[in-house]
Amino acid sequence: MSKGNILKQKKKTKKSKPSKKQKKGISLISLHAKVDRRKAKSISGSIMLLLSIYLFIAFTSYLFSWQEDQNLIVSTSFFDFIFNSEDVEVKNWLGKFGAWTAHLFMYRWFGIASFAFSFLLMITGVRLLLNVRILPLRKTYLVTLIAILWFSAFFGLISSSVSYLGGAFGFATNQWLTAVLGYFGASLLLLVLLFIAIVALFNPDFKAIFATYLGKNNKTEEDKDINTLEPELKEEEDIEQEQTKEKEKEEEEEEEQDVTFIDENQAENETEENLVDEINNNDEFESVSPEKEKSPTTTSNDSDEEEGEEFSVELASQEKELSDDDLNKKLGDFGPYDPKLDLSSYTLPPIDLLRKFDSKKGGVSKEELEENKNNIVNTLANYKIDISKIKATIGPTVTLYEIIPAPGVRISKIKNLEDDIALSLAALGIRIIAPIPGKGTIGIEVPNSSPEIVSMRSLIASEKFQNSKFELPIVLGKTITNETYAFDLVKMPHLLVAGATGQGKSVGLNAILVSLLYKKHPSQVKFVLIDPKKVELTLFNKIERHFLAKLPDEEEAIITDTSKVVNTLNSLCIEMDERYDLLKDAQTRNIKEYNDKFISRKLNPENGHKYMPYIVVLIDEFSDLIMTAGKEVEHPIARLAQLARAIGIHLIVATQRPSVNVITGMIKANFPARIAFRVLSKIDSRTILDTSGADQLIGKGDMLISTGNDVIRLQCGFVDTPEVEQICDFIGDQRGYPDAMALPEYVGEGGESSSADVDDDLDAKFIEAAEIIVMHQQGSASLLQRKLKLGYNRAGRIVDQLEAHGIIGPFQGSKARDVLIPTAEALNEHLTTKGLL
Numbered sequence: 070m071s072k073g074n075i076l077k078q079k080k081k082t083k084k085s086k087p088s089k090k091q092k093k094g095i096s097l098i099s100l101h102a103k104v105d106r107r108k109a110k111s112i113s114g115s116i117m118l119l120l121s122i123y124l125f126i127a128f129t130s131y132l133f134s135w136q137e138d139q140n141l142i143v144s145t146s147f148f149d150f151i152f153n154s155e156d157v158e159v160k161n162w163l164g165k166f167g168a169w170t171a172h173l174f175m176y177r178w179f180g181i182a183s184f185a186f187s188f189l190l191m192i193t194g195v196r197l198l199l200n201v202r203i204l205p206l207r208k209t210y211l212v213t214l215i216a217i218l219w220f221s222a223f224f225g226l227i228s229s230s231v232s233y234l235g236g237a238f239g240f241a242t243n244q245w246l247t248a249v250l251g252y253f254g255a256s257l258l259l260l261v262l263l264f265i266a267i268v269a270l271f272n273p274d275f276k277a278i279f280a281t282y283l284g285k286n287n288k289t290e291e292d293k294d295i296n297t298l299e300p301e302l303k304e305e306e307d308i309e310q311e312q313t314k315e316k317e318k319e320e321e322e323e324e325e326q327d328v329t330f331i332d333e334n335q336a337e338n339e340t341e342e343n344l345v346d347e348i349n350n351n352d353e354f355e356s357v358s359p360e361k362e363k364s365p366t367t368t369s370n371d372s373d374e375e376e377g378e379e380f381s382v383e384l385a386s387q388e389k390e391l392s393d394d395d396l397n398k399k400l401g402d403f404g405p406y407d408p409k410l411d412l413s414s415y416t417l418p419p420i421d422l423l424r425k426f427d428s429k430k431g432g433v434s435k436e437e438l439e440e441n442k443n444n445i446v447n448t449l450a451n452y453k454i455d456i457s458k459i460k461a462t463i464g465p466t467v468t469l470y471e472i473i474p475a476p477g478v479r480i481s482k483i484k485n486l487e488d489d490i491a492l493s494l495a496a497l498g499i500r501i502i503a504p505i506p507g508k509g510t511i512g513i514e515v516p517n518s519s520p521e522i523v524s525m526r527s528l529i530a531s532e533k534f535q536n537s538k539f540e541l542p543i544v545l546g547k548t549i550t551n552e553t554y555a556f557d558l559v560k561m562p563h564l565l566v567a568g569a570t571g572q573g574k575s576v577g578l579n580a581i582l583v584s585l586l587y588k589k590h591p592s593q594v595k596f597v598l599i600d601p602k603k604v605e606l607t608l609f610n611k612i613e614r615h616f617l618a619k620l621p622d623e624e625e626a627i628i629t630d631t632s633k634v635v636n637t638l639n640s641l642c643i644e645m646d647e648r649y650d651l652l653k654d655a656q657t658r659n660i661k662e663y664n665d666k667f668i669s670r671k672l673n674p675e676n677g678h679k680y681m682p683y684i685v686v687l688i689d690e691f692s693d694l695i696m697t698a699g700k701e702v703e704h705p706i707a708r709l710a711q712l713a714r715a716i717g718i719h720l721i722v723a724t725q726r727p728s729v730n731v732i733t734g735m736i737k738a739n740f741p742a743r744i745a746f747r748v749l750s751k752i753d754s755r756t757i758l759d760t761s762g763a764d765q766l767i768g769k770g771d772m773l774i775s776t777g778n779d780v781i782r783l784q785c786g787f788v789d790t791p792e793v794e795q796i797c798d799f800i801g802d803q804r805g806y807p808d809a810m811a812l813p814e815y816v817g818e819g820g821e822s823s824s825a826d827v828d829d830d831l832d833a834k835f836i837e838a839a840e841i842i843v844m845h846q847q848g849s850a851s852l853l854q855r856k857l858k859l860g861y862n863r864a865g866r867i868v869d870q871l872e873a874h875g876i877i878g879p880f881q882g883s884k885a886r887d888v889l890i891p892t893a894e895a896l897n898e899h900l901t902t903k904g905l906l
């Protein structure tokens with residue numbers, strides 16, 4: 070039981086006590102309405118003490134005078150004896166009443182054992198009067214009363230008539246017992262009862278007593294074993310005694326509450342004291358319980374004590390069982406794996422870092438609405454299109470006019486007139502949706518004369534985003550109906566973003582990153598930021614040690630150089646392959662299942678398993694990359710786009726120029742989710758969205774998002790550079806990982822490694838690799854790839870070097886190579902003799 074539970078339990082018991090006390094108190098108050106409780110306690114204590122002394126004297130005197138006084142008492146009644154027999158003179162030191170009381174107790178009742186009543190009155194009196202605890206009351210009462218009965222019976226057995234030794238009770242009991250069992254049977258029964266009472270009350274360790282006895286008298290080999298047990302036994306004894314004491318103490322406290330009349334202030338003080346005691350007691354309990362757990366082991370072995378050797382063997386097997394238990398308990402004790410534990414103090418950025426905008430709600434006046442409506446109706450009338458109903462929905466930057474055409478009007482007619490209508494309405498950014506999917510109406514989106522800025526703050530604060538259960542939640546903007554638009558990047562699973570310069574693309578990308586930063590812990594997501602323009606993403610440098618991933622030994626986490634982009638993308642492909650291997654090994658289908666399994670400690674980190682963070686790869690200015698690196702970039706991007714979704718790598722590729730040679734068929738096929746800010750031509754719009762519309766947007770974050778089927782118009786949330794800077798500062802100032810997440814090393818086709826420090830002769834990681842191989846006794850390149858985060862080529866080269874230096878055996882086909890060095894020490898020796906250390 071945990072300490073907390075014990076405390077709770079104790080507190081519960083505590084809670085129930087006052088009610089008991091209160092009840093008692095209420096009845097006592099009614100009895101002793103005006104008597105001070107302290108006084109009552111002292112008075113009753115004094116009376117008991119006096120009574121105890123009185124009985125003791127009377128009984129002692131009875132021992133000397135019983136014969137003389139008995140004749141006088143037996144022949145008369147109590148009343149006559151006390152009041153009507155002036156001439157009668159008794160020998161008892163306490164006169165007639167003393168003689169009569171002693172006679173009653175010692176002759177008629179329990180004999181000499183009656184002295185115990187005086188003893189009981191004494192300890193109770195002392196407790197009440199002086200508040201001194203000589204012995205635990207409850208237990209003493211129990212033991213004493215049993216002793217009275219037993220001794221009375223015992224003396225009754227050995228005396229032939231009723232006498233002061235056993236009293237009438239002892240005599241009568243034995244009369245009956247000897248009649249039933251015979252003298253011998255009755256004696257035996259008394260002995261058995263004595264034994265049972267001793268065991269029940271004191272539970273003495275007969276073995277220890279026996280062992281001590283043997284140890285003193287007969288020193289054999291066996292005894293040595295037994296003697297080694299002694300400390301344990303003693304310890305156990307001590308613990309038991311301590312526990313008994315504790316129990317007694319508790320009982321005492323209860324008794325005290327029951328017996329004594331405590332005033333309320335005192336009661337309060339005591340409660341406090343008791344609470345402190347409880348905590349102390351619990352500490353003791355805690356420290357005792359493991360020993361207590363041990364005790365069954367020792368006891369069970371005690372029974373086999375004579376076979377000393379077996380005793381130790383049994384202990385060994387017990388230990389094994391315990392370690393199994395430990396293993397089973399492991400998950401229970403440690404709980405599920407917590408990936409956040411390394412940075413447990415990490416706090417998400419506060420919302421105050423984002424700016425508030427004074428958004429005039431519904432920034433469209435009635436007149437503007439009326440004017441636009443009239444314009445639409447008149448323009449359509451010019452083309453002989455009748456309208457049966459028109460409805461306006463005001464969005465942050467555009468207002469949607471939904472039209473239900475009169476019966477008989479063909480929608481295709483309206484669609485064909487799209488440009489003419491837009492021209493007639495003479496407004497930039499008019500988009501006609503004919504029909505609105507799933508509604509059967511025609512939508513005309515007209516920009517508001519004073520657009521409203523959708524603040525990132527309002528989006529992040531939205532219930533939709535905050536309560537989302539998405540793996541990679543992104544809140545991008547508000548729809549035309551003012552709804553917050555949030556989605557899960559995992560479901561997308563990659564994003565293609567296009568937009569002419571100055572239309573809000575960079576703000577959009579920042580909004581995506583900020584969304585993730587506001588929801589995710591550094592252990593859960595990593596960004597690979599590729600920024601050929603070199604200026605857009607530099608702000609995120611500050612969160613390198615928290616959220617960024619980079620190639621090993623690379624200085625800059627934000628990749629700006631094209632050749633490094635190629636290496637990074639290829640490295641991501643290696644990471645993808647490795648993750649797939651791990652997924653296969655774990656028999657899971659995607660990163661979520663894998664991580665769930667890892668969190669519940671079903672995957673062994675020693676087999677290379679690890680918690681996998683999602684990796685979001687963001688490429689700003691993709692067209693620039695394609696122009697400089699062409700296929701070299703396109704190929705890994707296509708691979709990642711095709712395969713990486715299941716293992717948690719998601720791409721966000723942005724471009725200014727959505728031309729077909731940039732957004733190729735292969736790329737398009739793997740990016741079903743696309744975002745278009747305003748583009749310059751219908752063709753660009755078609756390239757990115759497969760439909761026109763992006764060319765009719767009004768810019769400044771006005772955007773369309775296509776998730777395969779429908780195209781939704783959004784006003785992108787606005788997050789300014791200073792805000793992003795503040796967020797990055799806030800994160801960057803917190804404790805981070807020692808370095809950015811290291812991606813696997815990639816060696817280019819020319820053999821040029823992405824790491825600079827590879828030695829000409831021997832690989833820089835040769836020694837480390839040798840140690841890993843020897844430690845795992847497994848000569849495989851993939852082990853090195855995993856453990857050292859190396860590319861396949863480099864790992865292969867190291868394996869060759871290890872073979873050349875006699876650390877591993879030759880290639881054996883599908884089997885791992887033999888490891889020729891058995892231990893780390895042998896490896897050290899081997900390397901020293903070869904002059905490699």
Ligand SMILES: Nc1ncnc2c1ncn2[C@@H]1O[C@H](COP(=O)(O)OP(=O)(O)OP(=O)(O)O)[C@@H](O)[C@H]1O
Nearest residue numbers: 522569570571572573574575576769770785786787
């Ligand atoms: N969501 C938005 N709400 C309001 N204004 C915006 C929004 N997005 C962008 N703007 C405005 O448009 C300007 C240009 O945006 P941004 O820098 O994102 O353009 P861009 O498409 O990235 O341009 P480039 O490709 O040249 O970097 C911003 O400075 C801002 O004033």
